[in-house]
Amino acid sequence: MIHLKVTNLHKRFGGNHVLKGVNFEVNGPELIGLIGPNGAGKTTLTNILDGAIKPTSGTVYLAEQRIDQLQPYEVALAGLGRTFQVTRSFRRMTVLENLYVPALAMGGKLGSKALIEKAMSVLEFLTIDHLRNEFAQALSGGQQKLLELGRLLMLEPDVIILDEPFAGVHPRLMEVIYAYIQRVNGEGKAIIIISHQMDSIFSLSQRLLVLNFGDLIADGPPDEVKNDPAVIEAYLGSDEEDAA
Amino acid sequence: MKKQIPNIAGGLVLILLLIFPLIYRQADYDYIMHVMITAFFYAILAASWSMLAGYAGQFSFGHMGFMAIGAYTTALVCHYFYLSPEPTGLCSEMPFFGQWLVVVNPIGVTSTTLTQDCLRQAMEAWGGSVKVTPMPVLLGIVLGISFGALAGFLIGMLVLRLRAAYLALFTLGFSEILKATISAEIEVTRGQAGLELPPLYPDGVSFFGMHFSATDKIPPYYSMLGLLILCLLILGWLAHSKFGLFVRALREDQDAAAALGVNTTRYKVLVFTITCAMAAAAGAVQGHYVQIITPNMLFLLQMSLVVAMAVIGGIENFVAAAIGAIVLQVMLELLRNSFEIGGVEVDMTIWRLVFFGVLLMVTLRFFRNGLIAPIIAYFGREGVAAETVSKRAVASGEEGRS
Numbered sequence: 001m002i003h004l005k006v007t008n009l010h011k012r013f014g015g016n017h018v019l020k021g022v023n024f025e026v027n028g029p030e031l032i033g034l035i036g037p038n039g040a041g042k043t044t045l046t047n048i049l050d051g052a053i054k055p056t057s058g059t060v061y062l063a064e065q066r067i068d069q070l071q072p073y074e075v076a077l078a079g080l081g082r083t084f085q086v087t088r089s090f091r092r093m094t095v096l097e098n099l100y101v102p103a104l105a106m107g108g109k110l111g112s113k114a115l116i117e118k119a120m121s122v123l124e125f126l127t128i129d130h131l132r133n134e135f136a137q138a139l140s141g142g143q144q145k146l147l148e149l150g151r152l153l154m155l156e157p158d159v160i161i162l163d164e165p166f167a168g169v170h171p172r173l174m175e176v177i178y179a180y181i182q183r184v185n186g187e188g189k190a191i192i193i194i195s196h197q198m199d200s201i202f203s204l205s206q207r208l209l210v211l212n213f214g215d216l217i218a219d220g221p222p223d224e225v226k227n228d229p230a231v232i233e234a235y236l237g238s239d240e241e242d243a244a
Numbered sequence: 245m246k247k248q249i250p251n252i253a254g255g256l257v258l259i260l261l262l263i264f265p266l267i268y269r270q271a272d273y274d275y276i277m278h279v280m281i282t283a284f285f286y287a288i289l290a291a292s293w294s295m296l297a298g299y300a301g302q303f304s305f306g307h308m309g310f311m312a313i314g315a316y317t318t319a320l321v322c323h324y325f326y327l328s329p330e331p332t333g334l335c336s337e338m339p340f341f342g343q344w345l346v347v348v349n350p351i352g353v354t355s356t357t358l359t360q361d362c363l364r365q366a367m368e369a370w371g372g373s374v375k376v377t378p379m380p381v382l383l384g385i386v387l388g389i390s391f392g393a394l395a396g397f398l399i400g401m402l403v404l405r406l407r408a409a410y411l412a413l414f415t416l417g418f419s420e421i422l423k424a425t426i427s428a429e430i431e432v433t434r435g436q437a438g439l440e441l442p443p444l445y446p447d448g449v450s451f452f453g454m455h456f457s458a459t460d461k462i463p464p465y466y467s468m469l470g471l472l473i474l475c476l477l478i479l480g481w482l483a484h485s486k487f488g489l490f491v492r493a494l495r496e497d498q499d500a501a502a503a504l505g506v507n508t509t510r511y512k513v514l515v516f517t518i519t520c521a522m523a524a525a526a527g528a529v530q531g532h533y534v535q536i537i538t539p540n541m542l543f544l545l546q547m548s549l550v551v552a553m554a555v556i557g558g559i560e561n562f563v564a565a566a567i568g569a570i571v572l573q574v575m576l577e578l579l580r581n582s583f584e585i586g587g588v589e590v591d592m593t594i595w596r597l598v599f600f601g602v603l604l605m606v607t608l609r610f611f612r613n614g615l616i617a618p619i620i621a622y623f624g625r626e627g628v629a630a631e632t633v634s635k636r637a638v639a640s641g642e643e644g645r646s
Contacts, residue, residue: 050503051502052499052502052503071502071507071509072499072502072503073502073503073504073505073506073507073508076502076503076504076505077505081503081504082503084500084503088497088499088500089496089497089500090492090493090496090497090500090501091496092492092495092496092560093489093492093493093496097489097492100489101489101490101493101501101504101506102504102505104486104489104490105490105504105505105506105507106505110485110486110489129635130631130632130635130636130638131632133625133628133631133632134628134632151504155504155505
């Protein structure tokens with residue numbers, strides 16, 4: 001049973017209080033949207049969840065294991081995987097080699113039939129199997145996003161954080177990403193999507209988390225969050241601000 | 245078939261190198277053999293640096309420092325440690341498996357070295373009745389490799405958080421500190437006067453009924469070539485294993501690799517340890533071959549030479565880096581011959597360096613992965629583009645029908 005528990009998470013960078021006591025839980029294979037204006041703390045929260053930075057205070061537990069003090073690779077092996085806002089494929093490695101890295105880190109055997117078959121099935125699903133022996137730098141931006149998603153399929157984490165998966169992607173590739181999210185979620189994985197594309201977020205998510213200036217101002221079903229006055233104010237500004 | 249061309253060519257070159265000392269019969273035999281042994285030495289350094297910088301992205305400029313650690317370790321072991329059946333009563337000594345391990349006192353650089361060190365004084369007093377045994381050269385080399393690996397491990401731990409220019413400057417600093425320390429500790433290292441080492445095979449070598457003396461070129465030729473082949477085999481095995489994949493991921497994006505479960509700390513330290521051990525091995529063997537080492541081996545120019553050799557060969561392929569080193573070392577020597585054009589003498593001892601510099605600049609500007617690596621890649625990646633196009637066409641056809 002997937003259980004991610006974030007408790008009273010604070011992060012300060014000098015005088016900048018980026019996260020101000022964030023609390024939420026993920027129970028089971030939920031499909032969650034994480035939204036918020038620029039500077040809300042979404043990327044900081046993601047970086048703390050994946051171990052890249054340590055919180056000033058607060059805890060993160062994944063299936064009873066405290067992960068907020070672990071190294072990123074330990075967090076990945078514990079079952080939390082992520083993509084990056086700006087695609088970070090291994091550019092001078094082939095597409096297949098990109099997929100082998102997480103699989104081998106999880107204990108796979110290089111050159112084994114099982115590993116090759118798994119990588120090929122991932123590439124076929126992502127419609128980039130014809131590029132398997134090309135270097136990642138030869139791929140388009142959208143294809144590189146698919147490659148990043150493919151690496152997560154090889155890592156097989158329980159919780160997946162997708163940072164801006166739809167940014168700069170052709171509508172046809174977006175369909176592939178939609179299918180990916182639904183397939184992975186259907187396989188029992190929890191997914192947290194960070195995006196500024198509201199249409200996609202509202203249509204995909206079962207639950208929305210809204211951050212604003214480091215505060216979690218809303219947590220609930222999309223329809224409910226959409227009409228939340230605090231969320232409307234965060235995105236559109238208050239009448240007083242408009243008057244000013 | 246095309247994919248096998250580099251392997252076939254490599255096999256032929258290897259055979260040629262193996263039989264070269266037996267078929268070359270010119271008057272400059274010893275000189276050419278010396279050039280080849282030195283070329284193999286640089287090839288080990290360039291290939292191991294290629295794994296460190298080209299594969300793992302760790303641009304260390306301290307590689308010659310680790311080479312020097314290997315050379316000085318074996319030199320110090322062979323210079324200061326002896327086994328004696330009797331205690332000298334003059335030196336620092338301790339019982340050692342039924343004998344005495346004697347540590348000779350450091351006396352620095354003096355005109356009367358032979359009569360001042362404690363062991364020589366004891367031997368004079370014994371009048372030849374006690375036979376003192378120096379440490380085996382092989383032990384010195386093994387210790388040199390071990391200390392090189394240990395230093396690589398420690399430096400690897402220290403530079404975990406350093407990247408790019410910071411890493412380069414840190415390792416350069418390490419190398420300079422080492423050079424200054426060796427130069428300053430004249431008492432122990434004899435500073436710029438240099439530390440003498442016994443030959444690689446002090447008693448010569450006999451095989452197939454032939455005896456080669458301690459100064460013969462054939463034993464060190466095959467020793468250095470053997471070490472190069474061993475290093476290339478280890479590097480090849482590493483490059484085609486999980487290790488190779490992980491260190492390349494480290495080079496491409498350390499954070500992304502960590503986010504995918506790669507223990508970046510472990511692999512960064514491992515690649516430093518392994519490649520520094522190889523550099524130390526090359527230094528130790530070369531030290532016994534040339535029989536004298538000085539801190540000048542740590543000059544920045546020496547490190548630049550190794551970097552240039554690897555860059556011109558191709559730093560993302562350790563075989564290309566090794567070939568680059570051999571070709572350049574041989575060319576730099578062959579280009580020493582000055583000649584005249586229209587009565588004007590062209591002094592090639594200087595102009596060859598200009599040629600070398602221009603070649604380096606052209607390579608950096610137009611051939612970012614060197615001159616040899618792209619040739620190997622051309623054959624190795626044969627058919628990849630055609631495969632992509634044909635698979636794409638099949639996929640498009642299927643989409644069109646559906």
